[in-house]
Amino acid sequence: MNQEIENAIQDEYPDDFSHCYGCGRLNIKGHQFRTGWDGAQTITVYMPRPEHTAIPGYVYGGLIASLIDCHGTGSASLALHRKNGNEPGDGAEPPRFVTASLEVKFVKPTPQDVPLKAFGKVEEIHPKKFKIHTEVYAGEICCAKGEVVAALMPDTFGK
Amino acid sequence: MNQEIENAIQDEYPDDFSHCYGCGRLNIKGHQFRTGWDGAQTITVYMPRPEHTAIPGYVYGGLIASLIDCHGTGSASLALHRKNGNEPGDGAEPPRFVTASLEVKFVKPTPQDVPLKAFGKVEEIHPKKFKIHTEVYAGEICCAKGEVVAALMPDTFGK
Numbered sequence: 001m002n003q004e005i006e007n008a009i010q011d012e013y014p015d016d017f018s019h020c021y022g023c024g025r026l027n028i029k030g031h032q033f034r035t036g037w038d039g040a041q042t043i044t045v046y047m048p049r050p051e052h053t054a055i056p057g058y059v060y061g062g063l064i065a066s067l068i069d070c071h072g073t074g075s076a077s078l079a080l081h082r083k084n085g086n087e088p089g090d091g092a093e094p095p096r097f098v099t100a101s102l103e104v105k106f107v108k109p110t111p112q113d114v115p116l117k118a119f120g121k122v123e124e125i126h127p128k129k130f131k132i133h134t135e136v137y138a139g140e141i142c143c144a145k146g147e148v149v150a151a152l153m154p155d156t157f158g159k
Numbered sequence: 160m161n162q163e164i165e166n167a168i169q170d171e172y173p174d175d176f177s178h179c180y181g182c183g184r185l186n187i188k189g190h191q192f193r194t195g196w197d198g199a200q201t202i203t204v205y206m207p208r209p210e211h212t213a214i215p216g217y218v219y220g221g222l223i224a225s226l227i228d229c230h231g232t233g234s235a236s237l238a239l240h241r242k243n244g245n246e247p248g249d250g251a252e253p254p255r256f257v258t259a260s261l262e263v264k265f266v267k268p269t270p271q272d273v274p275l276k277a278f279g280k281v282e283e284i285h286p287k288k289f290k291i292h293t294e295v296y297a298g299e300i301c302c303a304k305g306e307v308v309a310a311l312m313p314d315t316f317g318k
Contacts, residue, residue: 017214022220030219056175066221066222100264104260
């Protein structure tokens with residue numbers, strides 16, 4: 001676990017929903033992104049692997065898009081969980097979200113060998129839909145900005 | 160090589176630019192996406208690995224975003240290469256592009272165990288900038304739609 005989040009929402013998902021390549025704690029080949037609160041913002045921290053290059057020395061954009069994606073659904077889950085009176089770590093099962101849409105603007109080349117930090121602001125746009133505004137930093141540099149629309153996972157999803 | 164493209168633009172990139180986690184032929188841990196012409200469209204075919212799950216049985220959105228991303232830059236390279244009078248396989252070095260922005264709309268859950276096919280239409284929006292409109296199919300199902308703005312890689316990139 002290369003991430004500094006104490007209480008991550010993904011730690012609370014039921015096992016059946018913990019196989020996501022991006023943020024599933026049971027997907028041992030995946031990124032295992034973990035998302036928690038950082039004051040009024042949400043945060044996900046990830047150290048890219050050596051193979052996650054665009055060109056040598058710079059991080060692959062698809063990895064950044066993946067980070068923004070799972071950070072978005074995790075942030076939506078954190079926000080609705082809090083609205084429902086819960087916090088990760090209290091034992092209540094959090095709601096899960098799916099990504100409806102994802103937008104990424106690549107602002108600057110992202111240096112490798114630095115942990116990436118995604119910071120999110122969550123906006124409720126519907127009782128079952130949240131928009132997450134994310135900025136990804138490598139050190140002091142804002143390298144990418146993203147928007148995710150996350151929708152509450154339908155009970156029928158995957159059935 | 161699990162992809163059915165005969166002449167892929169990525170096969171022609173110089174070695175220094177072939178380490179991309181998405182589409183670098185020299186990145187043995189990466190996806191090694193390959194993009195070619197299919198009539199007036201561009202195409203990239205990829206079989207997700209078993210670990211590329213969102214929930215079991217369905218493909219991870221970040222993988223789809225990665226596919227759309229590299230399919231976009233590869234398509235822009237194909238288009239400018241053709242405009243310059245060249246085709247992949249003729250030995251000429253193609254131009255390389257970076258992603259300025261990426262948008263993905265997830266239309267339907269994407270079933271696993273089916274090769275994904277990304278089809279692209281390339282629109283020139285500036286002599287050095289192309290917009291690629293992409294649809295990703297799993298069999299007959301259009302699962303995602305994407306737009307990439309790809310910009311010609313500056314000579315200084317990564318220096």
